[in-house]
Amino acid sequence: MTKFIRRLQRIGSSILVSLPKDWVEANKLDKSNEVELETNENTISITVNKAERPSKEVVISYPLPTDENIVADITGAYLLGYDVIRIKAKTTIPVEDREKIRNSMRRLVGMEIVEEDSSNINVQFLLDATTLNPAKILKRISSIALGMFNDLSLALISDDKSNIQTLSNRDDEVDRQYFLLVRLIRSTMIDSRLASTFRLENIDVLDYRMAANILETASDTLVEIANSVSNTTLSKSDLKKIYDITKDIETIHQKSIDAFIDQDRRLAIEAIAGHRKFQKKISDIRSSIEEKNQLQIDLLDLIYMFERVSRSWADIADLVKPVYS
Known part of the structure; x- marks a missing residue:
């Protein structure tokens, strides 16, 4: 193996490095040829005449x-x-x-x-898979789902419920991004080039698949809740009760997604702890209803659906790997 030292040069906004002349000539390269770059934490390798992945x-x-x-x-x-x-x-x-x-x-x-x-x-x-990013797609899905939840939460205490009528359209966009992520994940499992590009091990690929599925399912649940809220006969005071106990779900969501993307176990533990507190609130309101001997099925059903959404966020936090000493 021959080693070369090269000084980086700036041309415009780009940083360039020249390739050794002998290496270029030995591989019969010219300015129109393409080479493949593979980067790791502190190294980069250049490969010539690399057979491209055939179009499937x-x-x-x-x-x-x-x-x-x-x-x-x-x-x-x-x-x-x-x-x-x-x-x-x-x-x-x-x-x-x-x-x-x-x-x-x-x-x-x-x-x-x-x-x-x-x-x-x-x-x-028509997209180049190597230019895509599983983390960014997952964040996109997460952002849409969180927006759906926030509009739904506000609808509980507002007389104007027009915003939640758009949730089904936003759920369609979640499905589009979900399909793209599933395609990318499957391609990564059979194409080592993509796995290297995204720096994902097999276990990471599986976790992304699970996280995406959880978000997609939660999005479907939010549409289900929107339909219930639009047609509910519950009183404003009952809807306010639900709003009060669901305000913390947004924080659980944000911490769970950030923890998963960054593999931050501390943040994941905070999200899981937040979910436990939410479950305690759910338990308290159920006990309150039972003490009054009132069978409020519509109220309990709506609370249960919000509980499913919160459980989804916590399930994503559960995917963050524990740190063992």
Whole structure:
């Protein structure tokens, strides 16, 4: 192994380093060639003539077998990491199914129709997976879900409940980001290049998958709560009771996500402790209802759904690895 010392140079806003001339010539490189860089904590390696990951392609024959669904097939191929999905038909693809295919593209981040004629539709994933970031996607999902929760919480004490009518649309965006993250995670499990880029071990990939699923499920629960609040016959005082006990859920959420992203065990413990306090409040209000011998099913159901959301945040904090001495 030959070692070289090079001084970093600044050109404009970029920091550059020159490659050894002998190494460049030995590998027959020119300015138009590409090399692959792999970085670690304090090292960087440069590889030439590295075979790129082949584009994964799948063909869906049309018409589909009985009970199959074209949207489900496309979504499944997307989640499995296929870059190119070709839909080939023996005859003309009906307008109805064309619209289904086109609408499905709105649910799949990065997927676009690139070619189309009467009997063929080709869609392609146009994003470079190495430019994506699992942590940022998870934070995006988290941010949308937290916004949904905050609007829902305010609706409990407000006469204006128009904001919570948009929760189902925001849940659709959660689903889009969730699908993108699942695709990225699956690709990482079979592509060591991506695992190295994101600095994720197999256990980390599994934890991201679980965290994303928890957030997606919590988002669905928030839509369920919004529907209940919109149609509730509970009094303002009962809704105020729920608001008072759910104010701390936002803090549990923020601490859980930050703890997971940063792998901060101390913050995770705080989130879990906050969830225990919330459970204590839930227990107290249930006892209060029982002491009055009142069977307030609607009130208890709403409290239970908020409890499910809080449990989701705490479950994410539980994924943060303990520190053993």
